[in-house]
Amino acid sequence: MEFKFDVSDIFPSSIVEVNPSLIPPGFAGDRRGLSNVVAKVAEVVNAMGDASAAAQGLSNPITSAERLRKADQTVYLLVDRDAKGGKGVVTGMLKTGKKSLYVFDRDGQHHHVSPPCVLDFYVHESRQRTGLGKQLFEHMLKKENVEPIKLAIDRPSDKLLSFMDKHYGLQTPMRQMNNYVVFDGFFPELQSDV
Numbered sequence: 284m285e286f287k288f289d290v291s292d293i294f295p296s297s298i299v300e301v302n303p304s305l306i307p308p309g310f311a312g313d314r315r316g317l318s319n320v321v322a323k324v325a326e327v328v329n330a331m332g333d334a335s336a337a338a339q340g341l342s343n344p345i346t347s348a349e350r351l352r353k354a355d356q357t358v359y360l361l362v363d364r365d366a367k368g369g370k371g372v373v374t375g376m377l378k379t380g381k382k383s384l385y386v387f388d389r390d391g392q393h394h395h396v397s398p399p400c401v402l403d404f405y406v407h408e409s410r411q412r413t414g415l416g417k418q419l420f421e422h423m424l425k426k427e428n429v430e431p432i433k434l435a436i437d438r439p440s441d442k443l444l445s446f447m448d449k450h451y452g453l454q455t456p457m458r459q460m461n462n463y464v465v466f467d468g469f470f471p472e473l474q475s476d477v
């Protein structure tokens with residue numbers, strides 16, 4: 284996705300983490316520069332949130348700068364800094380955060396847990412199925428030091444379920460009443476007495 288400003292100027296690497304401050308990593312400037320860069324990051328987050336909602340057929344975006352400011356969540360942005368003659372484009376977005384959830388295992392036992400959750404995930408239509416989603420997801424797993432099986436996913440689309448199967452061998456999702464999905468292995472193994 285293109286913006287009227289140079290995204291390569293505000294984002295210093297091909298994957299950047301945006302937290303509720305909306306200050307991009309490595310920012311060094313004065314107060315005026317700060318409000319200018321924060322406005323640009325907000326514009327990028329809003330545009331990617333809108334595009335993700337459109338791709339999922341949702342009327343309201345899950346991700347916006349305003350929502351991010353109020354929540355303890357992280358937005359990872361995938362940036363192609365060389366595109367458009369060095370102006371750069373933003374090609375993907377992944378939002379994660381911890382949520383307090385009640386989830387049921389296959390035996391119907393409920394568990395109160397606060398797992399890291401995949402809340403929103405989008406790769407630009409022109410770049411889907413080229414491995415960018417995997418690249419972004421792998422970065423997040425490393426950064427958050429989490430295994431895919433320990434994640435809860437909020438309302439996964441069929442594409443995301445297929446993605447989890449293809450790259451991580453996660454099949455037979457357990458759909459929860461709160462619309463989250465977890466996989467076998469999410470729950471800790473019960474200790475045997477033997």
Ligand code: ACO
Binds near residue numbers: 404
């Ligand atoms: N149809 C079915 N499966 C798909 C599709 C598709 N159109 N696109 C990606 N996938 C799955 C497949 O398993 C595919 O493997 P295959 O091509 O061998 O069938 C695999 O993802 C490809 O992996 P990547 O190239 O690494 O993934 P990609 O860059 O396409 O990113 C993503 C995956 C984010 C799901 C992307 O397809 C997308 O943005 N889709 C539209 C929005 C969406 O559904 N987002 C998830 C919403 S749910 C949530 O965010 C919690």
